Amino acid sequence: MPEAALPATARRDARVACVHEWLTEWGGSEDAFRLILACFPGAQAFATIDHLSAADRQRLAAAGPIRTTFLQNAPAVARRFWNYLPVTALAVESHDVGDADIVVSSSHAFAKGVLTRADQFHVSYVYSPMRYAWDLHREYLRDYGLDRGAKGWLARLLFKRLRAWDRQTANNVDLFVAISRHVQQRIWRTYRRPSRLIYPAVRVERLRMETHKEDHYVTVSRLVNYKRIDLMLEAFRQMPSRKLVVIGDGPEMPALRRRCPPNVELRGRLPDEAVEAALQSARAFLFAAHEDFGISPVEAQACGTPVIAYGAGGSLETLRPLGGAAEAPTGLHFPEQTAASLAAAVQAFEDAGPVFDPHACREFAEGFSEARFQREFRDCVAQGWDAWKQDPRALESRLCDGPAADPLPFVRGWAQP
Structure with missing residues (x-):
């Protein structure tokens, strides 16, 4: 919505604070945070830590300190x-957003726990409820060697306390x-709260389409267990x-190298230009991952490349x-998270011919x-700000579009963004 179309209160009078998790590496949530800040010129920006590289930090230069x-x-x-x-929740609660009328948290773990007053409007853009405390805590324990012994018990105790804090905040x-919509269902299951759907942005404007295709398949991913690169191999x-061709790096790289067949190339992390090519x-x-959304498949389609994806989670919408x-x-889509199911999908893709x-x-x-x-x-923040000032109790019924009465509406077909 152009600024001129925003309600006057949201355009001129409301002071905005934007709170992110931690800034260490540039990823999808950091790119969303960049765009959120661009929505509200002059907004104060907060993060638990800011250790971005000089090049990545430049992307947020317009936000100021x-x-x-x-x-x-x-x-x-x-x-x-x-x-x-163990102390990150305390750190997030130490943010002083007292000067703001509207607080926007950009959250995949702790950011939504920022402390606000009753006279402040808090919108939380949620990439996922805290995955390592909820759905994927066993996978994270295995990935970081915390699935056994005394450290494992301490990690499980920490996750239990984080779940209680996450739900309370x-x-x-x-x-x-x-x-x-997948995350809408997870928000409902975790917090018993409805939500508004806004798909994240993908840098389609900066990607060029190519109609000529070569003979290889590709994936771009952080090499961690739940991404299931092992299944692809x-x-x-x-x-x-x-x-x-597998592009990316992560803790699974040594294991993947040991089991890599000769027709698979592990290229590691590459510059953006090489990834685009x-x-x-x-x-x-x-x-092959069960993801909450998945930026890379949309980037591939922006380059004119079709996608073969595991048919669960955000892939059903992208x-x-x-x-x-x-x-x-x-x-x-392939229906099962198995090598045989993926291989059958690749064959089905080949059999389909030029339909894509x-x-x-x-x-x-x-x-x-x-x-x-x-x-x-x-538009969402402006509408929410006005509705909240009129009657906070009616806010969610007026603005939220999920979850629907059907517990799994997104499996009925693809969702048009």
């Missing part, structure tokens, strides 16, 4: 932030905004005539599947543009 917490100068905090989880949020071991030239992008109700499919049009992929991806996100987010 980032106000941090007592953890900013803690020893090795940028590299070992997980060691400070949901009471301090006036309006939840979710990144996908096993699937391509069963398809020696197919080629797979790989996305443009691939026959299809592979996505492509138009072959065989679905809509025309011009942009990919297909790069132009259709690009058109679908453009529905997730940055301009669309900023318009919807400004």
Whole structure:
């Protein structure tokens, strides 16, 4: 929504504070935070710590100084932030947002726990309820070697306390905004609160479409257990005539190198230009994780590349599947998180022939543009601010669109952004 269309109270009088988690590496949530700050020029910006590289920090230059917490100068905090989880909630609660009328938290763990007063309107844009405390705590314990022994018991105790804190601090949020219908369901299950859906932005404006495709498949991912890159390697071991390029790094890299078949290339982390070139030239992008949204599949479609994705979570909303109700499919789903299911999907993709049009992929991806996100987010906050001032009790019934009465509405078909 253009600034001129915003209610006068939201445009001129309201002071805004934007609170993010921690700033160490640039990722999808940091890019969303950048756009949220751009929605509210002059807003105060807060983060638990700010240790971005000079290049990444420049992306937030327009926001001015980032106000941090007592953890900013803690020893090795940028590299070992997980060691400070027991005091991160306390750090977030130390943010002083007392000058703001509207507080916007950008949260995948702690940020929504910022303390606000009864006369402040708090909107929380939620990428996920705290995943390592809820859905994926066993996977995180295994990934970081905390699934046994005394450290394992201490980690489980910490997660138990974090779950209680996470649920309690949901009471301090006036309006939840979710990144996908899948996350709307998780917000409801975790906090018993409805939410508004606004898909995150994808940098489609900066990606170029390519119609010429080569003979390889590609995936771009952080190499951690739940991304299921191991599943892809096993699937391509069963398809020696197919080629797979894996871009990314992470704690799973040593194990993946040991089991990597000769037709799979592990390239590690690459510059943005090289990633874009790989996305443009691939026959299809592979996505095997059960994710809350998934930026990379949309980026692949922006490059004109169809997607083969595990049919669960956010993947059900980020492509138009072959065989679905809509025309011009942009990919297909595989039903089970197994190597055999993925291999069958790759074969189905090959059998489908030229049905996947790069132009259709690009058109679908453009529905997730940055301009669309900023318009919807400004509109949501402005509407929420006015509704909250009129009657806070009616706010959610007026603005929220999920969860629907159907407990799994998104499995009925793809959701148009």
